[in-house]
Amino acid sequence: MKGASERQEGVRERKRRETYERIIEKGLRLFVKNGYEGTTLDAIAEAAGISRRTFFYYFKSKEDVLLAAHDSGFRQALRPAMLDESPDQAPLDAVQKCLIKLASRYETKESVVFDRLMDSTAALRARKEAVFVETEQILWDAMCELWPAPARRDGLRLVAMVAMGTLRLALDKWKQDDAAHPLAHYLRQAFTLLAKQF
Amino acid sequence: MKGASERQEGVRERKRRETYERIIEKGLRLFVKNGYEGTTLDAIAEAAGISRRTFFYYFKSKEDVLLAAHDSGFRQALRPAMLDESPDQAPLDAVQKCLIKLASRYETKESVVFDRLMDSTAALRARKEAVFVETEQILWDAMCELWPAPARRDGLRLVAMVAMGTLRLALDKWKQDDAAHPLAHYLRQAFTLLAKQF
DNA sequence: ATTTATTATCGCACTCAGTGTAATTTTGCA
């Protein structure tokens, strides 16, 4: 009899996770080495020690490998972090604090590499923008939970949009400076600048 | 000797334009009928009365057919319209006026159809977001011309982002209401709502 | 321990988008 709530990881689950992570790791290595377009699915499969067909058992497309590698946990952390804010403040202030808190925890060196890869192809560039929109949606949903008045929904959406725009500006500046300062610094600057536009 | 400044359209140019437009028209018809994914390149080529290979002489991808059909001139009109605004006003006010002016001129029934198609596939949805970012860039560039002080560039970028976000909200509302009111109406509402968030 | 049901892996053959190449036809122009 084993600990009730502590679920033991079986052989199957372990192997699955290992293979999944191996695909991402090898895939990313190849993308960096030969470029995204220059890397074939067969090459990834071979490097990961699986068949071409099995690759699609784990990922439904080549893009998904890159996107899976891209996600450093920021998106998962966003909702809880937002709900953690007090509703007794202006939404824009709350979201600003929330983003700055997350920024320090999830900024990663690798993200510069990802970004370069994501810029290498039209389809990937487009996908990158789509990720921002998804994140905006997550943020909006969380805000709607925090301030549940239905009449505010549209206004909150605008705030979420504005916040994500500000984050985009901060990220660009950060990457442009080769991460000289912590991301939170650029975020603060961007939000300050935003306030001056109104 | 023919009129100097009035360039006559030769047979070659005419045929080229006709073929180009025929591909878009037939392609769009098929997309609506069988869905984007359900429409093959060969089908488009056959409907347009050209060979598969010739299709790629006109368009570099299937997506491009849809995007070419999508563009109703709004993007081309944006820069001149923005530059037409007086720089003696707050950037956000100027961009608001500019967008409202354009809205009435370029809202089209077809755009609801396009939008449905664009939502049918992950790649197309992503591409749609990317178009917004491109448009934001056009807007930003125009604003930087109108207020050329380099120190303002970042602030103007934020304004451009905010404006495009507001436009997105207005478009969603407009489509949600099945274009019951003119787009300009929703745009005014959205900008009013925006002002209340600060 | 043996059977049974899942889950993972793989191979094969297929469709479809997109490219390279080279040949052929059409059009513009001298």
Place this chain on the structure above:
DNA sequence: TGCAAAATTACACTGAGTGCGATAATAAAT
């Protein structure tokens, strides 16, 4: 008329992604 550029085409190829069916590995049940 003849010559150059542009348009069209066929053919063969790569690479992503899917459908299907077989086989092996693991978990669960008897």
